[in-house]
Amino acid sequence: MKGKNAASNVQVELQQALDAIDLSALAAGDSVVDKQAGDAAASGASLDVRGLCASRSGETVIENLDLKLPAGASLALVGESGCGKSTLLESLAGLLKPTAGSVRWTSSLTGARVPKAAFVWQNLGLFPWKTVEENLALPLRLENRPSTEISSRVAAMLDELGLCGLQKRYPQALSGGQRQRLALGRALVADPQILFLDEPFSALDALRREHLQEFLILMRLRRVVTSVFVTHDIAEAVFLASHILMLAAHPFRVLGLVRNPLRGALDAAARAGGMDALRAIRESDAFALAARELHAALRRGQRQGQVNEALL
Numbered sequence: 520m521k522g523k524n525a526a527s528n529v530q531v532e533l534q535q536a537l538d539a540i541d542l543s544a545l546a547a548g549d550s551v552v553d554k555q556a557g558d559a560a561a562s563g564a565s566l567d568v569r570g571l572c573a574s575r576s577g578e579t580v581i582e583n584l585d586l587k588l589p590a591g592a593s594l595a596l597v598g599e600s601g602c603g604k605s606t607l608l609e610s611l612a613g614l615l616k617p618t619a620g621s622v623r624w625t626s627s628l629t630g631a632r633v634p635k636a637a638f639v640w641q642n643l644g645l646f647p648w649k650t651v652e653e654n655l656a657l658p659l660r661l662e663n664r665p666s667t668e669i670s671s672r673v674a675a676m677l678d679e680l681g682l683c684g685l686q687k688r689y690p691q692a693l694s695g696g697q698r699q700r701l702a703l704g705r706a707l708v709a710d711p712q713i714l715f716l717d718e719p720f721s722a723l724d725a726l727r728r729e730h731l732q733e734f735l736i737l738m739r740l741r742r743v744v745t746s747v748f749v750t751h752d753i754a755e756a757v758f759l760a761s762h763i764l765m766l767a768a769h770p771f772r773v774l775g776l777v778r779n780p781l782r783g784a785l786d787a788a789a790r791a792g793g794m795d796a797l798r799a800i801r802e803s804d805a806f807a808l809a810a811r812e813l814h815a816a817l818r819r820g821q822r823q824g825q826v827n828e829a830l831l
């Protein structure tokens with residue numbers, strides 16, 4: 520596929536595949552998300568990156584990156600191993616100081632320049648010597664929230680995570696999926712405006728990973744957060760992201776920033792029918808087509824040096 524015609528053919532094909540998805544049978548009647556969800560796009564934090572350069576041990580990894588992201592977006596960083604995904608994530612999170620350029624986050628709620636952020640790392644970073652409820656309470660304690668608020672937020676989060684009854688256990692006494700949910704809950708319990716995730720589900724088997732992806736979409740719909748995540752899994756990027764940044768290495772290049780055409784359908788499905796409706800989209804022709812095209816675009820970009828056409 521080459522040029523604009525090929526791209527618009529994909530768009531037509533995608534639209535047809537999306538139109539063919541029948542979610543009406545799955546609609547749960549009551550929305551699975553509360554009223555906050557309607558405001559989600561209006562909050563979170565927006566991102567403006569200009570001329571960003573970052574290096575590791577004196578070697579340039581990220582070079583002259585410009586990037587803008589609206590509040591409420593979910594950005595996937597994808598690309599070959601060593602292209603700088605984790606380096607970029609850490610730079611965006613303020614954990615790695617840029618060698619040049621700027622990373623500017625702005626809270627759409629308060630206008631604050633340093634909105635509250637939370638992280639879910641590959642190894643989850645749970646404290647093994649703290650119980651489930653103590654792990655969940657930690658971000659709230661660090662903010663000196665009143666103890667009544669901490670108790671009620673922890674109880675609500677345990678319920679949302681499906682971990683009620685397990686609050687006195689230690690992380691090592693949980694299943695892999697339960698630990699992963701706990702890590703998501705701990706990251707979100709204090710209502711951050713930005714959520715960073717570094718390959719959060721890569722250690723899980725395929726079915727558990729899909730379940731956690733669905734769970735994350737539902738959690739995200741209930742609160743206002745902009746997220747940035749690293750993944751090696753193209754299908755995961757299509758399922759979770761609103762924007763997908765494709766990177767290549769040697770030298771560092773941005774192959775393209777793609778808007779996920781399925782985002783609206785996925786969020787609408789989650790609101791209407793929860794996990795069942797999300798699964799219907801995952802199994803649709805539209806989803807397979809979007810993942811296939813993104814994969815092809817990455818390969819094309821690596822061969823040609825960059826992606827020129829409007830993808831998807």
Ligand SMILES: Nc1ncnc2c1ncn2[C@@H]1O[C@H](COP(=O)(O)OP(=O)(O)OP(=O)(O)O)[C@@H](O)[C@H]1O
Nearest residue numbers: 575576580598599600601602603604605606607749
């Ligand atoms: N702590 C470090 N010290 C020195 N070099 C590093 C360090 N971390 C990463 N690098 C180098 O920086 C480059 C980018 O690494 P980074 O981990 O950001 O890539 P990545 O795309 O996330 O890789 P992967 O997909 O394999 O996790 C690589 O060449 C890597 O070897």
